[in-house]
Amino acid sequence: MSQLSHLDRDGQPRMVDVAAKPVTARSATAAASVYLNEEAFALAVEGVSAKGNVFAVARIAGIMAAKRTAELIPLCHPLPLSHVSVDFDTDAVERCIRIRATCHVSAQTGVEMEAMTAASVAALTIYDMCKAVDRTIRIADLRLIAKSGGRSGSFVAA
Template sequence: MSKLSHLDDQGHANMVDVSEKQVTFREAVAYAEIQMRPETLALIVDKGHKKGDVLAVARIAGIQAAKRTSDLIPLCHPLMLSKVAVDLQPNYERNLVEITATCKLSGQTGAEMEALTAASVAGLTIYDMCKAVDKEMVIGSVKVLAKSGGKSGDWKVEK
């Protein structure tokens, strides 16, 4: 088993030194979902919420969150992201919104944490905007779906 890269030989937390790593194109895709009552999903999709366009606000929140990941997670490197996209798709069969966040950059470390942060904050934003009408919403299935670039190469999982 590999040792944890964010711990030194004494077990103290530290930021990983990436200064010797090659700059490569990197991309990460993360997923989250927020389940809700059918009426809440209809309210969101029909843009009938008095607070405004829930999905538009969640998209902007996710993009902003990706850009601020290093401010939220102590040992993350600040990254110069070249692209952040947050896609929100209603799923009527399961009464939820599927959130997919994609982050791209050319750099020395990957963007998995940025994609995860974007997807998570988009879900939190939907919850915040809709909690008055549906207190039983559940945010879940937060995970990295794919990454490319860097020393460890490319990989992908299914939703």
């Protein structure tokens, strides 16, 4: 059975010691979806929300969140991110904004949590910017869709 890496032999939380691991290039991409009503979706897509350009603000929020992941998630290592991108696709039929966040780093540990944090905070920012016209907004499908680098190698979600 696999062991959880953030627990010691006594089941107590611990930060994983990565000192002996080599520095390697690593990347991770995460995704999330935000479903809105017709009015909120239109405002977001047209860039005319009362709070400003939804996509620009959500992109900045996601990038800033990736950079602060170690402050938000207990036991995460602070990482010197070399790149963060947050991109959006829209689906008018489902009134959905799909978020894709990618992070790159050369480090001793992976960057999955940074990508997941970027996607989730971008989704929350879209919610915040659109909630005045839609209280039924739904955030869904937050997940890791790909990673590369490190001892465990590459992963691509099916």
